[in-house]
Amino acid sequence: MKSEIIVIGDELLIGQVIDTNSKWMASELNKQGWEVTRITTISDGGDDIKEAISSAFSRVDVVLMTGGLGPTSDDVTKPVLCNYFGGKMIFDQSVYEQNMRYFAGRGLQMNESTRRQAEVPDVCTVIPNPVGTAPIMWFEQGTKVLVAMPGVPHEMRVAMKGDVLHRLRRHYGDHDAILHRTLMVFRNTESGLSERLADFEQELPSCVKLAYLPIPGVVRLRLTARGDDEALLLKILDEMVEKLHTILREDIFCDEDTTLAGALGNILKQKGLTVATAESCTGGNIAHEITAIAGSSAYFNGSVIAYSNNVKQRVLGVPEEMLAQYGAVSRPVVEAMVAGVMQLAGTTCAIATSGIAGPDGGTSEKPVGTVWIAVGIGNKIISECAHFAGSRTYIIERATQRALMMLIDLLLSHH
Amino acid sequence: MKSEIIVIGDELLIGQVIDTNSKWMASELNKQGWEVTRITTISDGGDDIKEAISSAFSRVDVVLMTGGLGPTSDDVTKPVLCNYFGGKMIFDQSVYEQNMRYFAGRGLQMNESTRRQAEVPDVCTVIPNPVGTAPIMWFEQGTKVLVAMPGVPHEMRVAMKGDVLHRLRRHYGDHDAILHRTLMVFRNTESGLSERLADFEQELPSCVKLAYLPIPGVVRLRLTARGDDEALLLKILDEMVEKLHTILREDIFCDEDTTLAGALGNILKQKGLTVATAESCTGGNIAHEITAIAGSSAYFNGSVIAYSNNVKQRVLGVPEEMLAQYGAVSRPVVEAMVAGVMQLAGTTCAIATSGIAGPDGGTSEKPVGTVWIAVGIGNKIISECAHFAGSRTYIIERATQRALMMLIDLLLSHH
Numbered sequence: 001m002k003s004e005i006i007v008i009g010d011e012l013l014i015g016q017v018i019d020t021n022s023k024w025m026a027s028e029l030n031k032q033g034w035e036v037t038r039i040t041t042i043s044d045g046g047d048d049i050k051e052a053i054s055s056a057f058s059r060v061d062v063v064l065m066t067g068g069l070g071p072t073s074d075d076v077t078k079p080v081l082c083n084y085f086g087g088k089m090i091f092d093q094s095v096y097e098q099n100m101r102y103f104a105g106r107g108l109q110m111n112e113s114t115r116r117q118a119e120v121p122d123v124c125t126v127i128p129n130p131v132g133t134a135p136i137m138w139f140e141q142g143t144k145v146l147v148a149m150p151g152v153p154h155e156m157r158v159a160m161k162g163d164v165l166h167r168l169r170r171h172y173g174d175h176d177a178i179l180h181r182t183l184m185v186f187r188n189t190e191s192g193l194s195e196r197l198a199d200f201e202q203e204l205p206s207c208v209k210l211a212y213l214p215i216p217g218v219v220r221l222r223l224t225a226r227g228d229d230e231a232l233l234l235k236i237l238d239e240m241v242e243k244l245h246t247i248l249r250e251d252i253f254c255d256e257d258t259t260l261a262g263a264l265g266n267i268l269k270q271k272g273l274t275v276a277t278a279e280s281c282t283g284g285n286i287a288h289e290i291t292a293i294a295g296s297s298a299y300f301n302g303s304v305i306a307y308s309n310n311v312k313q314r315v316l317g318v319p320e321e322m323l324a325q326y327g328a329v330s331r332p333v334v335e336a337m338v339a340g341v342m343q344l345a346g347t348t349c350a351i352a353t354s355g356i357a358g359p360d361g362g363t364s365e366k367p368v369g370t371v372w373i374a375v376g377i378g379n380k381i382i383s384e385c386a387h388f389a390g391s392r393t394y395i396i397e398r399a400t401q402r403a404l405m406m407l408i409d410l411l412l413s414h415h
Numbered sequence: 416m417k418s419e420i421i422v423i424g425d426e427l428l429i430g431q432v433i434d435t436n437s438k439w440m441a442s443e444l445n446k447q448g449w450e451v452t453r454i455t456t457i458s459d460g461g462d463d464i465k466e467a468i469s470s471a472f473s474r475v476d477v478v479l480m481t482g483g484l485g486p487t488s489d490d491v492t493k494p495v496l497c498n499y500f501g502g503k504m505i506f507d508q509s510v511y512e513q514n515m516r517y518f519a520g521r522g523l524q525m526n527e528s529t530r531r532q533a534e535v536p537d538v539c540t541v542i543p544n545p546v547g548t549a550p551i552m553w554f555e556q557g558t559k560v561l562v563a564m565p566g567v568p569h570e571m572r573v574a575m576k577g578d579v580l581h582r583l584r585r586h587y588g589d590h591d592a593i594l595h596r597t598l599m600v601f602r603n604t605e606s607g608l609s610e611r612l613a614d615f616e617q618e619l620p621s622c623v624k625l626a627y628l629p630i631p632g633v634v635r636l637r638l639t640a641r642g643d644d645e646a647l648l649l650k651i652l653d654e655m656v657e658k659l660h661t662i663l664r665e666d667i668f669c670d671e672d673t674t675l676a677g678a679l680g681n682i683l684k685q686k687g688l689t690v691a692t693a694e695s696c697t698g699g700n701i702a703h704e705i706t707a708i709a710g711s712s713a714y715f716n717g718s719v720i721a722y723s724n725n726v727k728q729r730v731l732g733v734p735e736e737m738l739a740q741y742g743a744v745s746r747p748v749v750e751a752m753v754a755g756v757m758q759l760a761g762t763t764c765a766i767a768t769s770g771i772a773g774p775d776g777g778t779s780e781k782p783v784g785t786v787w788i789a790v791g792i793g794n795k796i797i798s799e800c801a802h803f804a805g806s807r808t809y810i811i812e813r814a815t816q817r818a819l820m821m822l823i824d825l826l827l828s829h830h
Binding site for chain 2: 010011012013018019020022023024025026027028029030035036037038039040041043055070071108109111112113114131152153154180189190191192194195211212213214222224257277279283285287290294295296297300303304305306307308310311314315344346357358359360361389390391393394396
């Protein structure tokens with residue numbers, strides 16, 4: 001089944017907010033074998049909304065829409081939908097009562113604009129919103145379905161998981177299965193990999209597609225199989241994965257679609273090791289990536305974010321003379337940070353960073369983007385000086401990914 | 416000037432990757448007074464690309480495109496563009512030589528697929544890509560312009576800032592100015608604010624629009640002014656901002672469009688205070704948010720991520736008996752963590768969190784989503800127990816935002 005997503009919000013078109021809804025929705029739809037063929041982001045304006053709906057319905061039967069349902073006057077979606085589907089607005093007592101309970105439960109007062117949240121088109125089925133006040137609306141027209149949901153990510157997710165996906169499945173009956181398998185590969189460029197896999201790609205069964213998804217230092221290989229026989233697809237995918245392992249061997253460091261921190265977590269768990277971080281320029285981002293993984297408390301003990309030299313000395317035990325002689329952004333200091341945090345947190349492995357994330361603080365000798373990274377397992381510590389060019393956020397992000405990759409590499413080389 | 420963005424990538428439509436490019440591009444275009452009226456995300460398929468371009472050109476003159484320019488076989492954009500604009504593919508020696516230098520500089524070998532990167536349509540102007548191997552292509556057709564850029568965020572950003580925006584300005588001449596002012600408001604719901612600002616909205620000059628951008632606990636009020644007299648617009652916006660201050664007073668906690676960590680940073684700098692964090696369930700995310708702000712080293716000393724009780728005791732000095740009696744997720748423990756990290760890092764303020772981010776680890780007494788948060792300035796420490804419902808990521812994010820908000824509130828109440 002093909003579907004499109006329409007995202008409504010001026011805040012997206014002026015670049016104030018990143019749209020995370022459509023990624024999440026696409027991922028959930030995919031898991032149930034539905035394809036998202038287009039995502040369209042438009043303004044809060046009535047004409048745009050109508051045109052986008054017509055246009056989407058000319059290509060697909062199912063349109064999922066988020067945003068534009070707030071109580072304030074910049075939101076016009078509800079009357080536009082009402083008009084598009086040829087209905088009139090009515091006051092829905094059950095939505096009103098649910099919203100009263102919602103407000104009362106939070107000790108808040110309702111006012112005129114929250115009262116308006118209970119106005120809905122008489123041509124839709126209202127799906128209750130258990131975690132907010134904007135009603136979810138299900139419209140049907142011939143073979144077409146449009147579902148309008150709030151733009152607040154949590155409300156949209158609860159609606160999708162709670163009712164919307166289930167109703168869509170029921171409404172359209174069965175469908176092709178789509179299965180994905182992702183392998184994470186390092187030590188190869190995208191183009192180098194594509195040469196190594198030329199024969200493999202030639203021989204792929206027609207029901208399987210291969211895609212390359214590169215991020216710096218890593219290429220994700222994604223196999224997608226489509227068809228009506230799920231068991232057969234699974235078997236074919238298993239064979240393809242095995243073939244890739246035969247070709248790429250140790251260059252595959254993870255058999256799962258996860259983050260680098262997730263891949264590191266798998267290896268640590270498998271080897272029964274633990275990790276801590278000592279971060280200067282990455283400012284806690286490595287710890288944040290590690291702890292974003294459910295169950296990370298099994299192998300992550302803690303971190304010290306040592307932004308000031310004082311914290312580097314007092315908490316991590318980096319000698320004052322070393323900081324004075326080499327500077328905070330240096331090999332001896334990151335190596336001392338790794339050793340210090342391993343001891344402090346009582347772990348078998350550690351990661352440390354010290355660098356200049358910018359935009360200020362660079363020198364000709366150590367320009368913005370210079371980052372010393374050290375990783376260690378027991379007494380074996382390796383370190384490197386990396387150089388990243390870009391914004392502060394980009395440098396922090398790249399240093400984080402490189403640091404995680406270095407520990408993965410060390411762990412997989414360490415027998 | 417109106418423009419549309421087309422984002423190409425199957426990985427976006429299956430929800431594997433979040434599109435951050437269009438937000439950034441929209442924000443940059445807006446700064447120079449260009450409007451983005453639509454963002455369309457489509458697959459790597461030729462028909463979709465052609466249809467999306469035709470459709471965009473039926474509405475606007477300028478189309479910016481990212482993605483689909485990698486060297487591997489899943490990328491078809493270049494030949495499709497060539498065909499659309501009626502050209503033929505040629506081998507561009509200067510792109511080839513630049514890519515040779517690029518590869519040589521990284522100690523890498525070129526192969527057949529990297530050689531193909533130098534093939535470009537003969538109907539475009541090639542803009543060199545200084546940080547990658549995919550050429551940037553500028554197409555013109557009558558009054559229309561299409562610019563195709565790589566999907567790698569860093570390459571796209573360098574292209575936009577380095578050449579693309581400049582060429583677009585030059586190509587289309589002058590234009591209306593669009594100016595934004597954003598105020599961050601707390602202690603109000605979106606609907607409550609909309610009632611308080613009803614008269615203000617009534618009296619807004621026609622060149623100014625007001626939008627409400629709510630995130631949990633905060634509403635951003637965005638004023639947008641459009642016109643040809645930039646000085647006049649500035650003056651009008653200043654008056655509107657002053658009016659809002661008169662109406663909303665202390666409920667406005669920041670006069671700038673930034674993150675909560677940015678707003679906190681402004682207040683800390685203004686008051687000459689410093690901060691540290693002691694994080695359990697937020698796992699470094701608060702420190703990450705604080706250090707994402709340029710110049711944060713002026714007021715941020717460091718953090719301890721105390722995931723294990725051992726680190727809470729040994730590094731932060733939380734008494735073992737306290738942990739045993741109340742558990743790690745408790746008021747006494749977060750308050751001890753705040754006091755401990757303030758002393759350890761030598762700061763005047765601190766934030767601490769301890770909670771259950773899930774999906775495992777919840778109990779009937781302390782279910783997943785229970786987070787104790789404490790904030791302190793000197794001896795004054797306040798704490799609260801928050802409850803968030805949602806995914807691990809969502810709970811970490813909400814706890815982070817709530818913790819930052821609590822310290823902002825404490826600092827602004829502290830005279």
